[in-house]
Amino acid sequence: MLDASLKELAAGLAHRKFSSVELTKAFLARIEALNGKLNAFITIDSDKSLAQARAADALIAKGAGQPLTGIPVAHKDIFVARDWLTTCGSKILSNFVSPYDAHLIERFNAAGAVLLGKTNMDEFAMGSSSESSFYGPVKNPWDAGCVPGGSSGGSAAAIAARMAPAATGTDTGGSIRQPAALSGVSGLKPTYGLVSRYGMIAFASSLDQAGPLAKSAEDLALLLNVMAGFDARDSTSIERKPEDYSRELAKPLAGLRVGVPKEHFGEGLAPDVGKAVETALAQLEKLGAKRVPIELPNSHLSVPAYYVIAPAEASSNLSRFDGARYGYRAKDYKDLADMYRRTRAEGFGAEVRRRILIGTYVLSHGYYDAYYLKAQKIRRLIANDFTGAFKRCDVVVGPTSPTVAFKIGAKTSDPVQMYLNDIYTIPANLAGLPAASVPCGFGAGGLPVGLHLVGNYFAEARLLNVAHQYQRETDWHARQPAGIQ
Amino acid sequence: MSWEIVIGLETHAQLSTASKMFSGSSTAFGAAPNTQASAVDIALPGVLPVANRGAVERAIRFGLAVGGTINRRSVFARKNYFYPDLPKGYQISQYELPIVQGGTISILTKAGEKSVSLTRAHLEEDAGKSLHEDFQGMSGIDLNRAGTPLLEIVSEPEMRSAEEAVAYAKTLHSLVRWIGICDGNMQEGSFRCDANVSVRRAGDTKLGTRAEIKNLNSFRFLEKAIEFEVKRQIEILENGGKIVQETRLYDAERDETRSMRTKEDAQDYRYFPDPDLLPLEVSEDWLERARKAMPELPQTKRDRYQRELGLSAYDANLLTESLDKASYFENTLEFLDATSAKTVANWVNGEISALLNERGVEFPQLLVPPKAFAELVARIRDGTISANTAKGVLHGMADGEGTADQIIEKRGLKQLSDSGAIEKIVDDVLAANARQVEDYRAGKDKAFNSLVGQVMKATKGKANPGQVNDILRRKLAR
Numbered sequence: 021m022l023d024a025s026l027k028e029l030a031a032g033l034a035h036r037k038f039s040s041v042e043l044t045k046a047f048l049a050r051i052e053a054l055n056g057k058l059n060a061f062i063t064i065d066s067d068k069s070l071a072q073a074r075a076a077d078a079l080i081a082k083g084a085g086q087p088l089t090g091i092p093v094a095h096k097d098i099f100v101a102r103d104w105l106t107t108c109g110s111k112i113l114s115n116f117v118s119p120y121d122a123h124l125i126e127r128f129n130a131a132g133a134v135l136l137g138k139t140n141m142d143e144f145a146m147g148s149s150s151e152s153s154f155y156g157p158v159k160n161p162w163d164a165g166c167v168p169g170g171s172s173g174g175s176a177a178a179i180a181a182r183m184a185p186a187a188t189g190t191d192t193g194g195s196i197r198q199p200a201a202l203s204g205v206s207g208l209k210p211t212y213g214l215v216s217r218y219g220m221i222a223f224a225s226s227l228d229q230a231g232p233l234a235k236s237a238e239d240l241a242l243l244l245n246v247m248a249g250f251d252a253r254d255s256t257s258i259e260r261k262p263e264d265y266s267r268e269l270a271k272p273l274a275g276l277r278v279g280v281p282k283e284h285f286g287e288g289l290a291p292d293v294g295k296a297v298e299t300a301l302a303q304l305e306k307l308g309a310k311r312v313p314i315e316l317p318n319s320h321l322s323v324p325a326y327y328v329i330a331p332a333e334a335s336s337n338l339s340r341f342d343g344a345r346y347g348y349r350a351k352d353y354k355d356l357a358d359m360y361r362r363t364r365a366e367g368f369g370a371e372v373r374r375r376i377l378i379g380t381y382v383l384s385h386g387y388y389d390a391y392y393l394k395a396q397k398i399r400r401l402i403a404n405d406f407t408g409a410f411k412r413c414d415v416v417v418g419p420t421s422p423t424v425a426f427k428i429g430a431k432t433s434d435p436v437q438m439y440l441n442d443i444y445t446i447p448a449n450l451a452g453l454p455a456a457s458v459p460c461g462f463g464a465g466g467l468p469v470g471l472h473l474v475g476n477y478f479a480e481a482r483l484l485n486v487a488h489q490y491q492r493e494t495d496w497h498a499r500q501p502a503g504i505q
Numbered sequence: 506m507s508w509e510i511v512i513g514l515e516t517h518a519q520l521s522t523a524s525k526m527f528s529g530s531s532t533a534f535g536a537a538p539n540t541q542a543s544a545v546d547i548a549l550p551g552v553l554p555v556a557n558r559g560a561v562e563r564a565i566r567f568g569l570a571v572g573g574t575i576n577r578r579s580v581f582a583r584k585n586y587f588y589p590d591l592p593k594g595y596q597i598s599q600y601e602l603p604i605v606q607g608g609t610i611s612i613l614t615k616a617g618e619k620s621v622s623l624t625r626a627h628l629e630e631d632a633g634k635s636l637h638e639d640f641q642g643m644s645g646i647d648l649n650r651a652g653t654p655l656l657e658i659v660s661e662p663e664m665r666s667a668e669e670a671v672a673y674a675k676t677l678h679s680l681v682r683w684i685g686i687c688d689g690n691m692q693e694g695s696f697r698c699d700a701n702v703s704v705r706r707a708g709d710t711k712l713g714t715r716a717e718i719k720n721l722n723s724f725r726f727l728e729k730a731i732e733f734e735v736k737r738q739i740e741i742l743e744n745g746g747k748i749v750q751e752t753r754l755y756d757a758e759r760d761e762t763r764s765m766r767t768k769e770d771a772q773d774y775r776y777f778p779d780p781d782l783l784p785l786e787v788s789e790d791w792l793e794r795a796r797k798a799m800p801e802l803p804q805t806k807r808d809r810y811q812r813e814l815g816l817s818a819y820d821a822n823l824l825t826e827s828l829d830k831a832s833y834f835e836n837t838l839e840f841l842d843a844t845s846a847k848t849v850a851n852w853v854n855g856e857i858s859a860l861l862n863e864r865g866v867e868f869p870q871l872l873v874p875p876k877a878f879a880e881l882v883a884r885i886r887d888g889t890i891s892a893n894t895a896k897g898v899l900h901g902m903a904d905g906e907g908t909a910d911q912i913i914e915k916r917g918l919k920q921l922s923d924s925g926a927i928e929k930i931v932d933d934v935l936a937a938n939a940r941q942v943e944d945y946r947a948g949k950d951k952a953f954n955s956l957v958g959q960v961m962k963a964t965k966g967k968a969n970p971g972q973v974n975d976i977l978r979r980k981l982a983r
Contacts, residue, residue, distance in 0.1 A: 100551045113550065120544055122551055219551040225780035254553050255782050333780050336583050339594020340548040344646070360587055383585070383775035392777060 021046050022182040023500065026091060026239045029185060033080055033090045040080070040090030044073040044134050047092050051137065051183045054504060058159045060168075060177040062097045063105045063138040072134040079132050088246055089132030094184035096175050097138040098145055099230070100219045101125045104135070108221045109143040109153040109171075112341045112348045112367030122219020123251045124188060124230055131246045136184050139174030143369045144338065145195055145223040147171050148441040149431065152371045157428055160203060161501040162467050166425040169199030169441075175233045176203035181504055186243055187233045192223050193326055194420075194445025196231045197457035201420035201470020204459045206487065206497055207233040208240045211477050212452035213258035216251030222337040224330035225256075227449045236497050237458060237487035241266040244480060260478070268485040274308030276486065279413030283319040284444050284472075290423040292463030297419045300460040300471045300490070304417070307489055312413045316405040321398045322447045323439055328382050328395035329450075334372075335379025341367065374435065403451040410476045415486055419444055420457040420470035444472055454480045458487045459496035468496070507707040508742075510735050511715075512670045512700060513662035516677055517655045518687040519631070519695040520563045526630040526654035527554030527597060534693045542633075542648035548592035553781050556581070556628075560654035563686035564604045564628050565787060565795045567656060570684050570802055571623055573608025575792060581628075581782040585775045589646050590633035598657075600776045603627035604785065610660070610680070611804055612672040613822050621673050622661040628785075629655050656686070662701060662712065667731040671724050674698055678724075683803055683828045697722045702734045704742065713738070714748040718755050718762055730755035734762050806831055814838075814846035823854040829868035833857070833875055840879030841886075849882055856896055860903055873902045881909040888969055894918050921968045924976065927960070930968070931976050934959045945981055953977070 021043060024032065032038050048066050055061050069092065076090035100106045100118035102125075107113045121129065128135070142152040150158035150173025158173040160166040161181035168177040172189030176199035179187055189196040191209035200207030208231045215230040222228060232243035245266065250259040280301065285294060305311055343349030343363030350362030368376070382391035409416055421441055431438040448455035453474055460471035471490070475483040491497050525532055528545035545552045568575040582600035605626035612619050633651035637644050658677065664670045678696055681687035689696050698721045703713035718734060721727040733755075738748055753762040778784075803825040810821040825831050834853045838846060857878070861871060873881075881902065885895050890913055901912040913919055921927060935942055938959060944952035960973045 100549075106550065108550065116550065118549070118551075120549070217551075218553055221550045222781075253555060255555050256780075332777060336585050336595055336775070336777070339585060339587065340550070340592060342587060342589075342594060344589045345547055345592060346549070356589065380775065383777050385773045385775075388775075388777070 022050055022185075024185070025236060026088070026186060026234065026242050029091050030087055030089075034085065040073040040076040040134060041070060043090065044069050044092050044136065047136055047184055050181075051178075054181050054183055057164060057504070058161060058177050058181055058183075059156050060140055060158055060174040060181065060183055061094070061137045062107055062109070062140050062153075062155045062174070065104065065137070068103070069134055069136055076132045076134060086131050087242055088128070090134065091186065092134040092136035092184060093128055093243075094136045094139050094175060094178050094187040095125065095128075096141055096172050096187070096189045098141060098190050098221045099124055099188065100221065101135060101138070104138060106138065106221070107155070108145070109141040109155065110368065110372070111154040112363070114154065114348055116347050120219065123216035123253065124247055125219065127246050127249060133246070139172070139178055139187060141174055142171035142195075143372050144221070144334070145171040145190055145192055145228075146334070146371050146375055148194065148198055148438055149426075149428075150174060150177075150199070151428060151432055152369050154369060159428070160425045160467070161504055162204060163425065163465060165427055166465075166467065167202065167428050169202030169421070169425065171195040171199070172207075172233065173199045173203070176200050176205050176207065179203070179205040179233050179235060180501055182500065185234070186239060188230060188243075188247070189233050190220060190223075190228055190230050191445075191449065192227045192229075192330060193449050194442035196233060197445050197455060197470065197472060198421050198441055200233055200457040201459075201472075202425040202468065204468030204496070204499065204501070205233055205235060206237055206240055206456065206458045206491075207231065208244065208456040208480065208484070209448065209454065210244065210248060210480055211258070211454045212449075213256050214248045214454075214478070214480070216249070216254040216257045218251050218253040218257075222333075224333040225337060226333060227326075227330060229449070236491055237456070237484045238266070238269060238491075240456070240487075241269060241481075241484045244484075263481065265481050265484055268481040269488040271485050271489075272308060273304065273486060273489045276304070276309040276415065277312050277413040278304055278309045279312050279314040279409050279416040281314050281316045281319065281409070281416060281418055283316050284418035288422050288440065288443065289419060290463065293419050293421070293423060293469050296461030296463060296469035297471060300494075301417060303493060304486070304490060307493060314409045314412055314416065316402075316409060316416075316447065318398065318401045318405050319447060322402055322450055323443055325395040325398035325402070326442070326446045326450060327378065327439060328391045329399065331375040331379030332383050332392050333379070335376045335383065338368075338372070338376060343367070371435070399450045402447050406447070406451045406453060406474070406476075414475075415479075415483060416474040418472050420472040421445070424463040424465065424467035424469060448474050453477060454483055456483050456487055458491060459499070460490075460494070461496055508704045508739050509707050509709070510665055510667075511662045511703045511705060511712060512664040512667075512731060514660045514664070514670060514673060515699040515701070516658045516674065517631075517697050518658060518681045520560045520654040520656055520686055521688050522557055522559040522563070522654055524557060524559075525652035526557050526560055526628065528652050530652065532653050534690075536649055538645070538647035539649060542651060546592065546648050546652045548594075554597060554779070556782060556785060557654055560628060561604070561785060561787070562795060564626065564656055565792065566684045566686055566799065567626055567658070567681065568605035568608065569796060569799055570680055571605075571608030571610060571626075573605045573623060573626065575787055576602055576604055576606060577787050578602065579604040579627075579785045579787075581779045581785065582776045583779045586772050588632070588635075589644065590635045590648070590651065592633065592648060592651055596630060596632060597779055597782070598629035599627035602784075604787070610673055610676055612669065612676050613818070614668055614672045618818075619669065621663050621669075624659040624661055626656055626658045629657055631655050656681075662703070667728045667735070670700060670731055671728045674724055674727055679826055680803065684800065691722050694722060698727055700727060700731055700734075702731055702738070703748070704735060704738045714750050716748065716750070716762070717752045719752055719765065721755060726755055726757055729757075729760055730762055733760060737762065800828060803831070810846075810850075814843060814850075816846060816850055820847075820850045820854060824850055827868075830858075833868050836875035837879045837882065840876055841882060845882055845886060848886065852878075852882065856899060860899065864903070871903065872905055873899065877902060877908055884909055884913060888920060888922055888971075889913065890918050890920050891966075891970055894920070894966065919967065921964050922972060924972060927964075927968055927972055928976055930963050931960055931973070931980060934963060935980060942981065953981075
């Protein structure tokens, strides 16, 4: 059961091989056994989960089940869920029980899925290692001494360790794809606006996008079918006809034009990762794809532009955490200003404070044009790079991350080294494009390597098709970490 | 040495939408604290703003009314600062690209008509309210008002006296009500002004350093605050001092302005486009529909009343104080001919307005609909009753006693216009008042009035005063 695909689980439930309660209990037991070691979950509430499982079983008994009815799904602790503690990995929300559901939670509830628990993450999704969580670092199931990637590291680790069959994450600069790569699972960041941000705690509003993490592209498609959809409460949500993201899975890859950006294979790329990605490209060619060399000439500007735009938006988005209405409030303060100062100094971790400071600085009078406005112009250039590239290819392929998972603590004292983890993933966020990461082999230390696929706007079905066809020919995504069985 | 006063106004008009600028909560005034604050208004984690179409529409109407440019694409921006009644830690406003740019407001003062240019009008949300009085050592926060839609209307510094500033504010106040975008209730804060005041030596082209007086919520306070501030600034300058750029508060009880904060502690609001909201696009179609839905504007009516009906600028201005009043005037005139315009205008501006005031009601609640009122005017015009008698009839109508004719009949008010009957009474009065007749003939005009009074008394006021005059003069001339 723990290693089954979502399709298999749905069939098992439909044919009464097991109930949702049994399935949920099995995953809860797995979490119970492993969470002490991996710290993938912040909150587990088996009573709530099992109540949902019972309701799902009733639906299935009535024949009213949908594809995900009764299937447990772990949600990143960035999505508010009614009556659930929702912390966003921060001390400042350590006592925040949400009175409402995020749009994404509503959709999973409507689909009859079971909320399995809230997964650990970098505080306010700011990080690439899941080390900045107030609730302690998440460990990589492939090597507990290593990070699982971040910020959706809890979700990625939970999938890798088979603590959940499916999970959600958010991706602002690579926060779904990079942990998927480092933890050996599949992850998808949809086109900006495809999944509503309502109830998803904001980091950088113009970049944040929710997406699924799972064991395979086929599972990702089923999850996206539930997640995607217009929501009038999010002004950036896109209104378009619902589509079945599984519809193109079986399509052969013959004639597919695979764009390979030379900028993503240069300095900084670890040889083991490069080798695995090259092998994957050869595999795609064997499947009938045609390799097209492309250029993304403004790639090198993406990290600097991102580290202006994302902190700028974050500095404003996080202003609401002031201790006045909810969340943590400092105990001793002299006056209002002191209450704000102490609450935010005590409630936010070092990385969050760093980004608030950067963001406040770049938006300041006299610096706005030099930083924020310039970064927005770069953003346009990067989007144009892709527009040009997609005239020549259908999908852009490269490494998800320059290295395999690194040791816990190895980069915490050097933020720039940490930020460079997202060098290949950030451009898709800046451009708003859909992108996925799928396992494509193992590198140094037997740690997983991820293959990065970027598609044109709303080409999720096509991306999942490429990933699925690749996964039919390879078994990297089916491998399980040893030592945690 | 003479001084020139320079005033610009920033006016916050609360838009009359049922729900808030970016959330579905009610905007109704006076609810128990925090009962009209939704997840969005409280700024819970994860909530997002959605712009209120009705508020945008009202801003468009304003732009059309003042002849400004409606920007087809405007941008919501965040103004960042910390305060407990500002739940998000930023106010959503418009900064570089407001929805309305330019436009003019035409004002009438004793000196005549003047046009005041507008800089811009932009949409924004209001903050909540901090309550410091009722809580020992603490402050209460009421977020009912947080997120209420406002249109901030900014004028150029083109007013030269408190009188002009008040005329501008009144005209603007009447306009926003006229086009139905704001209820104009100043006690409830639906319409409030900030005044930027500076002075300079007559003839100078450079503006003096200004002080901004915040939150003036009555025309009287606006006038008094400006007058005080002008005096204060002139005194400082004449004593060789310098004006400090600052924000000041008007204290109505002491009738003075006081410093709130100077430019030095001005905050850096770190404005940037709100990434939660797409640029606000106004389509040609939307604009066209808004244009078609616009009522005839007060200025157009004023011009028309003068041109077509021969009314004075003063009368036309008074009639167009509100759309209700102008409509009442026009609807009444529908039942009469255009030569009655002056009479109707006098009555609407005079007796009818006084009646509304006295009873504390508005035109829609007046029990005298235009058609009924037109009948009353007709009775004055055809000489059935005198203007003086008509006032009593109007009150009777407002009390629901019946139509003008019914009341005239019931009270027996019909004017005596039978010249034979009047002549007879005049003869009697002349016979009985030989002394006054002599006085009159000796050149004492006063005696004539006394004789008229005698005739009116004898007819219990029902004689047609015009006729009485004519007959008396004719008979005395003999």
